[in-house]
Amino acid sequence: MKTQETRERDRIFLRLFLKGSFSEVTENEVSYFRRHPDEIDEVTAPVNVHKSFLLAGTLLGTVCVAASKVLKFSQSVLFSEGVREFTIDIIFEVGVALIGAAVTAYILGILLNQQQDNAAKWRAELRRRIGEPE
DSSP states (O other): OOOHHHHHHHHHHHHHHHOSOSSOOOHHHHHHHHHOGGGGGGGGOOHHHHHHHHHHHHHHHHHHHHHHHHHHHSOOOSSOHHHHHHHHHHHHHHHHHHHHHHHHHHHHHHHHHHHHHHHHHHHHHHHHHHTOOO
8 A cells, every 4th residue: 555655756746757747846746755865866756656557557458459359249230341340350459569668667767766766876886985064
């Protein structure tokens, strides 16, 4: 279950993700990042927001695949056999493509997140060694 802090973080990052321009900084953002300055570097990659979009894509793909199966086994005669088969194939393929894209993006997101964590550790160590405050 998400804590209040996690929900607030997700809301901030969702707003940042949907923001058209980063030139304006709101008081809400200043307040949040004053309490969590270590998360400022994460603004470029709001992973939880990406996961939400990937989940939505996966669910939409699953609905498309299910709809294609319902159409395939229904006895409707609204279309000719050729048009019906073509429609079923297109809906099925779109669903499979959405699911495949979401899974691929999720795996790439995990790898990117690991790389960003390693880069953050590297930057902190580099700053420590050259004596620069973090």
